[in-house]
Amino acid sequence: MSGTGGEIVVRITTGDGDLDPRILRTRAAVVQAATALFLENGYVDTSLDDVAARAGVSKKTIYNNFGDKERLFTEIVLGVTATAEEFAAGLTSSFGDGRDIAEMLHGLARRHLDSVTSPAVVRLRRLISAESRRFPDLAREYYRRAPVRVIAAFSAAFADLAARGSLQLTDSARAAEHFAFLVVGPVLDRIMFEGAAAVPGADERDAIARAAVSTFLAAYGARPA
Amino acid sequence: MSGTGGEIVVRITTGDGDLDPRILRTRAAVVQAATALFLENGYVDTSLDDVAARAGVSKKTIYNNFGDKERLFTEIVLGVTATAEEFAAGLTSSFGDGRDIAEMLHGLARRHLDSVTSPAVVRLRRLISAESRRFPDLAREYYRRAPVRVIAAFSAAFADLAARGSLQLTDSARAAEHFAFLVVGPVLDRIMFEGAAAVPGADERDAIARAAVSTFLAAYGARPA
C-alpha cells in the first residue's frame, strides 16, 4: 500500500519491511517461540500447538503467516543460520598483521573453538544434522554457508600468511582443513552424540587450542632459517 | 512348567542361546528388517507396521519378542554398534613393526578413513546422532564403544612407537586425536549433513590420507638426527 503511484513493494523473505506492525509483532513472536522449541526439541517433537501456545498466538495465525510447518521450519533454520554465518565471517576479520604468528593462531583457534562450542551453534548443528534426511536442501545450504565458509576464510588467511613468508604451504585449503579440525575435530564429534554437556571448560579449550597450534606450526610453520 | 527340579534358565540378552528355534528365526527376521528400516528412515519415520511387513511377521509377534518400540530400537542399535566395535578393534591389530613408518601410518589412515566412510558406519552415526535426544544413554554408549575406542587404540599404538623411537610425543592421547581428525575430520563433518553422498572417491581418500600423514609426521615424527 501506499505512496502516490509508487510500486507495491512486497518484501516477504527479507522479513522486516514496511508491513503492518501487527503482522511484524505476530511474526516475531512466532519466530522466537518456534526457534526456541525447534532448537530444543527438534522438528517432529515440536507441535504447532506448542509453538502457538508459547508465542501467545493462535495456531491459525501461524498458518496464515507461514503456510505450513515445513516452511516455518526452513525459515527458522535459515534465520539462525544467517546469524551463525555473520559470526563465522567475523572470525578472521581481526586476523591482522600480528607479530607472533603462534599467538595469532592461538587466538584464532580459541575463537573458532568458542564459536563451535557455543550453545546456539551446538543446537543448530544437531538440529540440522538430525533433520537432514527430511530437509536435505536445508542441510546442504547450512553446510555451505557455515562450515565451508569458515574453512574458506582460514584458507584465504593462510594463503596471505604464506605469501608473506609466515607460513610454508602448497595447498592452503588443505592446511585450513587441518587447522580447523585439529582444533575442533574431537569436541565436534563428541558434541554430535552428547550435546552441549560435552563442551569442555575454558582451561581445557585453551589446552586444545595450544596443542592444535603447536601441531599445525610444526607442519606449516616457516623454516626458522 | 519345566523339568524335574532344574532351574529355569532365562537367557534373553545373550540372544542366541538354546531357545525355541522358532523364536530364533522370528527374532532374526525382525532384527534384520528393523535394522534396515531404522538405518534408512530413522526412528520416528519407521513404524512397527513397516517392520512387521518387511519381516513377514505379525506386529503382535514383535511386541511379544521385544516389548516395545524403544527396546527394539536399542537392541538394534547396540547390535550394529557391536559389529562396528569389532571392526574398530581390528584397526590397529595389523599395525606391526613395519619398516617405513610413513607407509604404516598411511595404511592406518586409509583403513580408518575407509571404515568411517563405509555406508554402514555412516548410517549408524547419523541415526544415533539424530536420536541422541531421545536416547541419550544409547548415544553415550555408542560414543564410548566406537570413536573413543578407536582413539584409544591409536593412542596405545603411538605410545608404543614413541617408546621405540619412531615417534616423538609427550601426550599420546592428544597425538591420537590429532591423527584421527586430520584424517577424518572434514569428511566426517560433511557426512553429518550430506550423508553418504558426500563420501569422496578412492583417489581423493588417498590424497586425504597422504596429507594427514604428512602433517602428522611433521609434528610427531622422530627427529632425523
Add this chain to the structure above:
DNA sequence: CTCAGACGAAACTGGCGGGTGTAACTCATC
C-alpha cells in the same frame, strides 16, 4: 459508520501409529 481483513479461541477432521485383545493355527513334545 461501515466494511474488509486480520486476529483469536476453540472445536473439529482425518490420518497415522503405538500398543492391545482375541480366536484360530502350527508344530514340537510327551
Add this chain to the structure above:
DNA sequence: GATGAGTTACACCCGCCAGTTTCGTCTGAG
C-alpha cells in the same frame, strides 16, 4: 492325539498432531 508355547490375522482403542472450520472481535481505511 493332547498339550502348550509361539505365531498369525484382524479388529480395535487411543492419543497425537497437521491442518481446517467456525464464529466472534478488533482495527484501520474510506
